[in-house]
Amino acid sequence: MHDVLSRARTQVLADGIGLSEPDLLEVLTLPDEVLPDALQLAHEVRLRWCGPAVEVEGIVSLKTGGCPEDCHFCSQSGVFSSPVRAVWLDIPSLVEAARQTAASGATEFCIVAAVRGPDERLMAQVREGVAAIRAAVDINIAASLGLLTQSQVDELAALGVHRYNHNLETARSYFPSIVTTHTWEERWDTLRMVRDADLEVCCGGILGMGESVAQRAEFAAQLSELDPDEVPLNFLNPRPGTPLSDRSVLPAKDALRAIAAFRLALPRTILRYAGGRELTLGDLGTRDGLLGGINAIIVGNYLTTLGRPAGEDLALLDELAMPIRALSATL
Amino acid sequence: MTPAYCGRCGDPLYARPHPACEAALALEPPRYCSECGRRLVVQVLPAGYRAACPTHGPVH
Numbered sequence: 001m002h003d004v005l006s007r008a009r010t011q012v013l014a015d016g017i018g019l020s021e022p023d024l025l026e027v028l029t030l031p032d033e034v035l036p037d038a039l040q041l042a043h044e045v046r047l048r049w050c051g052p053a054v055e056v057e058g059i060v061s062l063k064t065g066g067c068p069e070d071c072h073f074c075s076q077s078g079v080f081s082s083p084v085r086a087v088w089l090d091i092p093s094l095v096e097a098a099r100q101t102a103a104s105g106a107t108e109f110c111i112v113a114a115v116r117g118p119d120e121r122l123m124a125q126v127r128e129g130v131a132a133i134r135a136a137v138d139i140n141i142a143a144s145l146g147l148l149t150q151s152q153v154d155e156l157a158a159l160g161v162h163r164y165n166h167n168l169e170t171a172r173s174y175f176p177s178i179v180t181t182h183t184w185e186e187r188w189d190t191l192r193m194v195r196d197a198d199l200e201v202c203c204g205g206i207l208g209m210g211e212s213v214a215q216r217a218e219f220a221a222q223l224s225e226l227d228p229d230e231v232p233l234n235f236l237n238p239r240p241g242t243p244l245s246d247r248s249v250l251p252a253k254d255a256l257r258a259i260a261a262f263r264l265a266l267p268r269t270i271l272r273y274a275g276g277r278e279l280t281l282g283d284l285g286t287r288d289g290l291l292g293g294i295n296a297i298i299v300g301n302y303l304t305t306l307g308r309p310a311g312e313d314l315a316l317l318d319e320l321a322m323p324i325r326a327l328s329a330t331l
Numbered sequence: 332m333t334p335a336y337c338g339r340c341g342d343p344l345y346a347r348p349h350p351a352c353e354a355a356l357a358l359e360p361p362r363y364c365s366e367c368g369r370r371l372v373v374q375v376l377p378a379g380y381r382a383a384c385p386t387h388g389p390v391h
Contacts, residue, residue: 058377059377060375060376060377061374061375064373064374064375083341083362083363083370084362084373085370085371085372085373087372087373087374089374093374093376096376097376097377097378100376100377100378101377104377237358240339240340278358279358299377300377300378301375301376301377301378301379301380302375303375304359304360304373304375305358305359305360305375306357306358306359306360306375306380307358310377310378
């Protein structure tokens, strides 16, 4: 076995301690012929520290488009000439989306808004939406509303939002190449407030935005320092009209190396397949990732793009004998 | 009716073939009206999407 994988077997699998940044860089640069060994070890780590269950989530955009921020990957930025138009989701449709998500077996439903941070109009919509969902659907509610103030964190906690998503998106050293309208540190501050309020922290990012492999290792190590409850892993799906529209899709083997590395950095976290997997990995790669450290998926559609039908993912989990995490296990 | 505009890029369909757009539309909703080429208002939902043209109404 490759040296870094031998170290990981002791340090991560046996002791539950994530790999260091230099070791993560080694995993991310493993030759193709060693990749199956890395995925197998990452899968063993996932089973050892997280168990066999897979957490299933659905997401929906409450407020789409027209965002003042310039996140270069995002079709919802109003700064670029993206074809995505601004639209708000009404409360009955939000509740129906939660109902459809719960019907797929999902235990998580995340309400997302394309904003720098919530204003009073959005907070009012969230307030009403969360109450309506809680009254009608048995599902955990998460939210992703951008940068928060302390009072907004406190209000979300009081509403019963159990997890807050705020992605750091990429390595600290690469962030200024991707976003110029706010800083990585501002995002970190929101995450710290979320953690201090006893909300579960969901924080990941997007791979394949032009970051170096070393920056990918840096990002995994920075997430490890944050120690989030969940890390959603996205792979860039280049969107028309954005500054990253002409970037190539991340090669599948690089994506799989990243999945193994992030699991070896974060042995206990919920590591979720998020956007872009259909394009980057396809059906075969999706299976390889589930057998290589992933233990959560977003089913159905994303915010502005479509996923494969939820039934196909659920059938794959069934075929792999991976149980869906029950709602009772998350409470 | 025969679509006149590409649902993904909004360009007229007579100008050139759009195989990449057609492939992409397997994983994304249309963003332009196939009749007039105007941008659609699109709401993606977990199990589908709703799209409407300001001129021609809902798109199916």
